[in-house]
Amino acid sequence: MILASASPRRRELLAVAGYTPRVSPANVDETRREGEDPVALVCRLAEEKAAAVSTEAAPYEVVVGADTIVWLGDETLGKPANADEARSMLERLSGKTHAVTTGVALIAKDASGHERRRVFSDTTDVTFFELTPAEIEAYVKGDEPLDKAGAYAIQGAARLFVKAIEGNYDNVVGLPLGRFVREFLAFSKEF
Numbered sequence: 128m129i130l131a132s133a134s135p136r137r138r139e140l141l142a143v144a145g146y147t148p149r150v151s152p153a154n155v156d157e158t159r160r161e162g163e164d165p166v167a168l169v170c171r172l173a174e175e176k177a178a179a180v181s182t183e184a185a186p187y188e189v190v191v192g193a194d195t196i197v198w199l200g201d202e203t204l205g206k207p208a209n210a211d212e213a214r215s216m217l218e219r220l221s222g223k224t225h226a227v228t229t230g231v232a233l234i235a236k237d238a239s240g241h242e243r244r245r246v247f248s249d250t251t252d253v254t255f256f257e258l259t260p261a262e263i264e265a266y267v268k269g270d271e272p273l274d275k276a277g278a279y280a281i282q283g284a285a286r287l288f289v290k291a292i293e294g295n296y297d298n299v300v301g302l303p304l305g306r307f308v309r310e311f312l313a314f315s316k317e318f
């Protein structure tokens with residue numbers, strides 16, 4: 128298995144399931160296309176990441192691409208570029224329910240070079256408590272928000288912001304692990 132992601136959280140989740148992938152982060156343009164809905168966006172990005180790394184894969188070696196996005200209505204919240212963007216994102220999420228979607232792509236080739244692909248996504252709804260300006264400011268001063276979609280890490284200090292969650296917790300961390308294992312096993316049996 129090759130993980131086309133630098134995310135330590137995805138590596139940790141895969142380790143829980145007994146996988147130790149080779150890591151080869153993909154560099155793709157993550158710009159949202161006009162009219163592209165959040166689910167289509169993360170599925171496309173996951174597939175593009177896996178495809179970018181698939182040239183490195185040996186026959187039957189599965190490349191795993193993944194992308195996670197936070198969205199509120201029609202607005203997508205990726206990784207903030209700086210503390211001001213992180214603060215703004217957290218202010219928008221305060222007291223509201225938002226969706227977190229992770230797209231996952233699996234790509235592998237057999238010995239003759241025939242390629243197979245499987246792409247799926249999972250969405251979890253997360254509701255935040257009303258956050259005070261002091262809570263937001265304290266969180267933004269830490270290092271958690273800057274490399275996380277929506278400017279928060281549910282597995283870190285931001286768990287204190289969560290009033291309710293409906294769906295898969297691991298999906299919010301970055302990979303819907305239970306579903307991933309089932310999809311991976313089914314995909315592997317196709318060869």
